[in-house]
Amino acid sequence: MEIHDYEKLWLGLALLLIVGFIATVAYGAVGAGVAMVDDEGGTVDPNALDQHPKFSDPGVYESGDGEYDVYVIARQYMFQPGTQEPIEVPANSTVTFHVTSADVIHGFEVVGTNANTMAIPGEVATITVEVSSPGKYGLLCNEYCGGGHHGMEGTLRVVPRTEFNGTEVSG
């Protein structure tokens, strides 16, 4: 087959670029520890969330020293907790969000960060984030979920450890 020299050079550089991209993603996963949302969260019956040990009372649960689990239900058009009362977590901690949906497909995005996942009925998405200094973040649904989609928002508050009282925000 007749391939021009410049074409061969271009082909080589293109392959190098592609392998380089794959290498950076692989490094991100293994070296930098960027974990993907995957099937680790397991499944749940979206019609029986009230019988689930945690989703029946969604909110913040302490799971270890400086480690917290946050259970969030997305439904048309609110986050529970998040919308009617903010999700509150202490500063300088490791927080794992467990997000599911009670009705249609939603998104769960902490604005201005890469904490971002889909909420699909029957599936539980888990994302773990390192929370540093106190502050207030917006939460929004970024997947179209019906005519009131644009009103679906919430708040995540990172509070100083001394002000944090886990039991208050649960539920």
Next chain:
Amino acid sequence: MSTFVDRYPDEARVVRATLVVSFAALGIGAFFGLIQALHRTGYLRIIDSTDYYTVLTGHGVLLALVFTIFFLLGLFTWAVTRSLERPMPNIRLTWAWFGLSTTGAVFAAVAIVAGLFPSLDMSADVLYTFYAPLQAHPLFYIGLAMFIVGTWIAGADWFLAYRSWRSDNPDERIPLQTFMVLTTMLMWYLSTIGVAVSVVVFLIPWSFGLIETVNPLLTRTLFWYFGHPVVYFWLMPAYLMWYTILPKLAGGRLFSDPLARVVFVLFLLLSTPVGIHHQYLDPGIAEGFKFIAMTNTMFLLLPSLLTAFTVVASMEHGARQRGGEGYLSWLGSLPWRDPAFTGMALAGLMFAAGGFSGMINAGMNINYLVHNTLWVPGHFHLTVGTAVALTMMAGSYWLVPQLTGRRLYSRPIALFQVVLWFIGMVFMSNGMHRAGLLGIPRRTAEPQYQSFDFSATIGSVTELRIQMAIGGTLLFVSVVLFLFNVLLSAIEDPIEMPVDDSLPAPLSGADGSPVVLDNLRLWTAIAIVLVILAYSLPLASIVSDGGLFGESGTFPVFIEAVYWIVGVVV
């Protein structure tokens, strides 16, 4: 000398009919786009925000499916006829697929637009991605199914034409344009299986109430099984024009026929086993499957990078034939006054930019920053919205005269139109990409929220909104100019040779390439194996976790929910 319409009058009639449907969809879809651009930036609000999603569905379906695919149906019919140098084997079959797909498209469009009229009790505001458990009227799903079956029959029509050519020419290489059509259609057959299963097995029975629930992750995965290859289905007609028409317009000829074949074979092999890259953020799919999709996606850059080389090299060759010299000053020798050339060249330039933002999307960890933000529509307005749409409009300035036997009404207006599209898209896609980096979501009527603001580090959110509104308006004006120009061209007086419709032979011809490239059975078999490798395990896992029909709640629940949100806001 005679032009296409004189040699193949029956085929020219079908192609013109497909272009009429295509351009009608373009006009309506672009108008919906204008309404959206002004609504979500807040400059002009003539619809309710809940209707925004109906308009958005119309914009997506009419432009991304109807405009692009009907143009493809016409272009491919033209390409097969002219490159095999024989009429279609059975023109009734050709009209049959045209009728079926047009009826289907009209059904889907009616179901969508009816959503704007509450008294009709019909809606389909499920967006272009139409996945459950949001539910549309059955007419929407039935229309889409008819439309897809119409494209299948069109593919069969082209394969029959090829078969009859092959029996007369047993030892010749497949003509390049026909080769491109056939490989694209094989990719399409393979990838539409997913959406066909989703619509026929699950969504249609569900929308009629025959089954109560669907598995949202399963129907979503089946949609994306088709949802990325469809991107290449839009792109391949643009590639066909870049490879076979653009070099001639530039004043030269295609650089390499063999490499063009390699590129199309790579698209056949790699287009389908990548759809899971739209689901990087979906729970219920293991990281390993996402990694496989990511690797395939990255390798899918290869045919596009090879195309970038060939297109630029062919343009340079053309410029040098026209007397161009120097490292870069040959660019000045290109026929920039020819709207067909300039439109395609600008489309190619935009595609490079869109390719780079696509590389970001494909990187599965960086994707977290931009997933479901305005960055994504910013990206695909460069790829589908410019590389494909602008190439189709520019190509029409060269194609329509040979299909009608009449000259183009105005070349200056045409030139202005393609440049205006380019400028409009620079504004709009720049605004969208940057807004996405701030976390502003896509698919929303009201990007402002009650309890927080988005903050820009460079410029301001207001400036981005102005850019999007200006860009969207310029794009709409550009479409109006295009439609106006093509319409007036149809009432010009017929002339014998309205455009030079000959295509020169490539510099490196098909004879220089291995015969195995034309072995379509082999490539199809490999493509099927790759699809099975990428999809069998994830699909099995989704079904075993969530069941074939899922167990999600009662739908649709829009009405109550809308009242609920109104109650909260008021």
